[in-house]
Every structure is written in C-alpha cells, then in structure tokens.
Amino acid sequence: MTMSARQDRSLHPLARASRGFALFMNWFDGACSVVCGGFMALSGLVALPVSWNDVMSIELLGVLPLPEPLIATWFLPGVALALVNGAPNIVALAMRFRGKRAASYRWGIAAGILLIAWTAFELAFMPNGISAFYLALGVLQTAASWHALRTGEDAA
Numbered sequence: 001m002t003m004s005a006r007q008d009r010s011l012h013p014l015a016r017a018s019r020g021f022a023l024f025m026n027w028f029d030g031a032c033s034v035v036c037g038g039f040m041a042l043s044g045l046v047a048l049p050v051s052w053n054d055v056m057s058i059e060l061l062g063v064l065p066l067p068e069p070l071i072a073t074w075f076l077p078g079v080a081l082a083l084v085n086g087a088p089n090i091v092a093l094a095m096r097f098r099g100k101r102a103a104s105y106r107w108g109i110a111a112g113i114l115l116i117a118w119t120a121f122e123l124a125f126m127p128n129g130i131s132a133f134y135l136a137l138g139v140l141q142t143a144a145s146w147h148a149l150r151t152g153e154d155a156a
Contacts, residue, residue, distance in 0.1 A: 011151070018147040022108045023096060025141040029115060030089030033081050040078025052078070063125045084114055092145075105149035112142030 011019075043051035052074045061071040070076050092107035115138030122131040 015148065015151040018144040018151065019101075021140065021144040022092075022105060022148045025137065025144065026089045026092040026096065026104070026108055026111070029111065029137070029141065030086050030093060033084075033086030033089065037078045037080070037082030037086055040074040040081060041076075042078070044073035044075030044078060060126065064121075065125065084118060085111070088114060101152055102149060105145045105152065108145030109142055109149070112138050112140075112145055114138075115141065 040052045058074060088107055088111035092104045092111060095104035095107055119131045119135035
C-alpha cells in the first residue's frame, strides 16, 4: 500500500468523499462529454443510421442567442461539448494518475465552473430537467474539488 493510500484512509470521511466524488465526476463528465460530443459532431458531419437528430432535433437550439452557423448542425455544438466539458475533466484525470492531485483538483474546479456556466446558459434559454441535473452536478463537482484541494496535504 502506498503512502498516499494510507493517508487517504486517515482522512476525515468528508475529505475522502470529496476526493472520491471529484474523481467520479472527472470520469463521468469527461467520458459523457467526449462520447456525446463526439456523437453529436459526427451526426452533424455524416448521415448515420442512428444520429443525434434521433435524440434531439437541431431546431431546439434555435432559441439560443448564437449565430445561425454555429447551430446549423450538431457538429459545432458537439465539438464545443467535448472541448468545454470533456477536456478539462480528462486533464484532471491525467493529473490525478500522474500523482498531481492538487493540479487535478484545480482542473476539477475549472471543469465544474465550466459545467455550471454551460448549463446555466442552456437553462436561461431552454429550461429542461437534464440541464438542471447537470447544473447541480457542476455545483457539487466544484465544491468537492475545492474541498479536496483545501483538505489535501498535497495542496501546495
């Protein structure tokens, strides 16, 4: 057992929970954003047997105050999802697995803030339950990553 694993066991349960939830959100939001964003983008480029259009009509994005070329197909929204929500979480995971926990938590805070901004923007123009759920996850991810950073012995 490594020293950090022993130290993790001696942490307060809330600190361990914060670390665990921060890691879970990096995996969950990172994977979901990259997979869904990639599927969206691909659906905007080529005709697929099953596409993002089968899940959600592109016309739904018409209520957003964005230039029409940005929301004409699912390509750019998909790329944006993968980059804005997926990339910071993937970087946080990479930092975590390199043993740079403090950097991982900082990236997790950034990812959480970006998720909050993304979903708040969506909710302002097209209220829906999934965006509200992800907004709550963004708040929890930010709080968990901040708490893990604040309570970690490697926070320097």
